[in-house]
Amino acid sequence: MTFRSRIFWCFVLAFVGFSAWARAQNTAATGSTGAAQQAGANGTAANKSSAGGTAAPMARPHLAKQPPPPPALADLQKLLNLMRQPRTTPQQVKQAVKVYSDKYPTSVYRESAYTLAMRFAQARRDYPDMLAFGDGALRVNPNSLVPLLTLGSVIPQQVHPTDLNRDQQLAVAAGYNQRALAIARHFPTVYNGHQLSPQAVAQIQKEIRGSAHSSLGVIAIDRGHYAAAIQQLQHAVANDNPQSIPADYYRMGLAQIALKQYPAALASMHQALTLGANIPELQTLGKAQVKRIHHLEAGAKATPQG
Numbered sequence: 234m235t236f237r238s239r240i241f242w243c244f245v246l247a248f249v250g251f252s253a254w255a256r257a258q259n260t261a262a263t264g265s266t267g268a269a270q271q272a273g274a275n276g277t278a279a280n281k282s283s284a285g286g287t288a289a290p291m292a293r294p295h296l297a298k299q300p301p302p303p304p305a306l307a308d309l310q311k312l313l314n315l316m317r318q319p320r321t322t323p324q325q326v327k328q329a330v331k332v333y334s335d336k337y338p339t340s341v342y343r344e345s346a347y348t349l350a351m352r353f354a355q356a357r358r359d360y361p362d363m364l365a366f367g368d369g370a371l372r373v374n375p376n377s378l379v380p381l382l383t384l385g386s387v388i389p390q391q392v393h394p395t396d397l398n399r400d401q402q403l404a405v406a407a408g409y410n411q412r413a414l415a416i417a418r419h420f421p422t423v424y425n426g427h428q429l430s431p432q433a434v435a436q437i438q439k440e441i442r443g444s445a446h447s448s449l450g451v452i453a454i455d456r457g458h459y460a461a462a463i464q465q466l467q468h469a470v471a472n473d474n475p476q477s478i479p480a481d482y483y484r485m486g487l488a489q490i491a492l493k494q495y496p497a498a499l500a501s502m503h504q505a506l507t508l509g510a511n512i513p514e515l516q517t518l519g520k521a522q523v524k525r526i527h528h529l530e531a532g533a534k535a536t537p538q539g
Contacts, residue, residue: 305340308333312346316353323362326350330366344373351380360391376416382444385409389451403452410445410452417441443473447481454488462488479509483519490522495530499523 302310312329315321330350334343347370354362367380388406392399417438422429429437447469453462466485470478486501502523509515 305337305342308336309342309345309349313349316349321353323354323357323359326353327362330369334369341373344370344377347373348377348379351383355383355387360387363387376412378413378416378441381409381413381416382441382448385413386444386448389448389455392455399455403455407449407452410448413441413445417445439472440474443469443471443477447473447477447484450481450484450488454484454491457491459488459491463492475508479505479512479515482508483515483522486519486522486526490526490529493529493533495526495533499526499530502526 312333315329316326327350330346333346337343347366351363351366351370354360354366364384367384370377370380371384385406388402388409392402392406396402420434420438420441422431422434446465450462450465450469453459453465463485466481466488469481470485473481482501482505486498486505489495489498489501502519505515506519506523509519
């Protein structure tokens with residue numbers, strides 16, 4: 234199912250350090266320019282006052298030159314610019330990331346380079362490359378939050394019942410989500426040098442839990458652990474973002490159908506349809522499941538008990 238959308242907030246968060254540096258440079262430049270303009274204005278007024286309204290020319294104040302970004306950060310921006318070009322090919326991105334990683338083998342920004350490439354591959358539905366780049370980021374930092382949540386979410390959706398390594402893939406995805414939940418429990422107030430408010434920390438923790446519990450619910454359904462899936466999806470509904478909650482309810486309904494909890498399943502599907510009114514794919518699937526529930530419920534009532 235492809236109607237669930239998440240992770241973007243986390244992707245942005247991963248680059249708080251980069252954004253903070255850029256903001257600092259812009260703030261410094263703007264502050265210097267503002268001071269120069271104010272000085273020029275005050276000087277002009279004073280000259281007009283002392284010279285009978287005729288302004289004397291003023292020398293332009295010298296603006297302090299801003300330090301350039303570290304080479305690894307500057308090259309990371311070039312890598313990002315390459316990925317933004319519509320004609321950039323996956324092979325070009327692979328080569329650029331390899332060159333970057335070889336050039337800066339110990340740089341903390343390698344994590345960001347792999348994460349950017351993972352997002353590039355994900356946007357193109359290139360699952361093998363997305364998985365490879367995500368693994369690269371996690372080799373640099375095993376607690377890299379964006380890859381953990383991205384791979385933990387996407388892997389279960391890519392697993393097929395006939396895959397020989399199906400159980401192994403689901404176990405890996407479950408481990409990623411559990412690791413993300415552990416990070417959420419002790420999320421720092423300072424992230425990439427950026428001070429977060431208590432409200433921001435709480436919101437990030439909530440988003441992480443919503444994403445992780447939702448994915449763990451999908452994994453539990455794939456494993457046939459329907460009661461566990463319902464528990465995970467209930468946690469997801471309590472924490473997830475509004476765009477993802479309809480899918481959580483839909484999957485909860487599937488688990489309830491499997492357990493023959495038809496009234497509860499019907500309620501979940503109606504919640505999914507109501508909250509996901511603007512998601513065409515969900516509307517089609519949800520309405521089909523409602524008909525199925527009515528059919529199964531009627532069959533259960535017609536079957537003699539005992």
